[in-house]
Amino acid sequence: MKFGVVAFPGSNCDFDTFYAxxxxxxxxxxxxxxxxxxxxxxxCVVLPGGFSYGDYLRSGAIARFSPLxxxxxxxxxxxxxxxxxxxxxxxLLELGLLPGAMLRNQHxxxxxxxxxxxxxxARTRFTHKGRxxxxxxxxxxxxxxxxxxxxxxxxxxxxxxxxxxxxxxxxGRLTEEANVxxxxxxxxxxxxxxxxVMGMMPHPERASETLLGSADGRVIFESLISRx
Amino acid sequence: xxxxxLVSFKDSVLDPQGQTVKNALHTLGYDAIRDVRQGKxxxxxxxxxxxxxxEKIVPEISDKVLANPIIExxxxxxxxx
Numbered sequence: 001m002k003f004g005v006v007a008f009p010g011s012n013c014d015f016d017t018f019y020a021x022x023x024x025x026x027x028x029x030x031x032x033x034x035x036x037x038x039x040x041x042x043x044c045v046v047l048p049g050g051f052s053y054g055d056y057l058r059s060g061a062i063a064r065f066s067p068l069x070x071x072x073x074x075x076x077x078x079x080x081x082x083x084x085x086x087x088x089x090x091x092l093l094e095l096g097l098l099p100g101a102m103l104r105n106q107h108x109x110x111x112x113x114x115x116x117x118x119x120x121x122a123r124t125r126f127t128h129k130g131r132x133x134x135x136x137x138x139x140x141x142x143x144x145x146x147x148x149x150x151x152x153x154x155x156x157x158x159x160x161x162x163x164x165x166x167x168x169x170x171x172g173r174l175t176e177e178a179n180v181x182x183x184x185x186x187x188x189x190x191x192x193x194x195x196x197v198m199g200m201m202p203h204p205e206r207a208s209e210t211l212l213g214s215a216d217g218r219v220i221f222e223s224l225i226s227r228x
Numbered sequence: 229x230x231x232x233x234l235v236s237f238k239d240s241v242l243d244p245q246g247q248t249v250k251n252a253l254h255t256l257g258y259d260a261i262r263d264v265r266q267g268k269x270x271x272x273x274x275x276x277x278x279x280x281x282x283e284k285i286v287p288e289i290s291d292k293v294l295a296n297p298i299i300e301x302x303x304x305x306x307x308x309x
Binding site: 057058061094100101103104105106107108146148149150153182 | 296
């Protein structure tokens, strides 16, 4: 499984993400520069966290116009695997590869901390090594992670089982308190209808080794690597 | 020609920044303030463009780039012919 990590100006989790795939998971991993026109035959494109283009205009709004993102759009349409983490998730929303939008966190704070998320759908290409209902401890670090979708869109996402992660407490209960940024339905991660594109606000690369305080994020990487 | 484009959240979308500004104004005693919505203003200089062309271009760029139609709406006016 060959991974490609996209670097935009302002990405700041790109090296951590590269390290997680290349050094921790021991997978062939290459860099993809936002001005490139080639995806270098990767099997999975990873959009890392950070502040692409300084978050100017809206988070992820400018990155979607990168030459490489036009390739990513075609790659995704053909069923290619795309994972967006944090700012990468925001880019996928702006690009329209995932439904919805991000608002500023409800209490207007930049949140940088460990959270618990509940795995809602373990039948996806990104989560099949986990089990539905499993609670993962993975850090978040964002200002704009308050997920929003109009009612009809939200209903459709839920009906299709596209919600992959929700903010929860350590026991997996979906409480208002656990929904740290005020996301609708506590949504922390979701896939597109086809199930080949996933975005998530928590950073699995920051929870890929016990030394980092948690290795729970590996379930996503292991799912990607192993046969579906 | 110069146009001014105002991008703001749709009425159905909660605006936590506007809420915070409203609360601050209430703290100062401006009790008459019922609601505050915060937005963005773009002033764009268009070269050699007729009014009809502006009416085509401005909504296009607002929908494609300046606003995210899922959460935001826009309004615009010509501020300099």
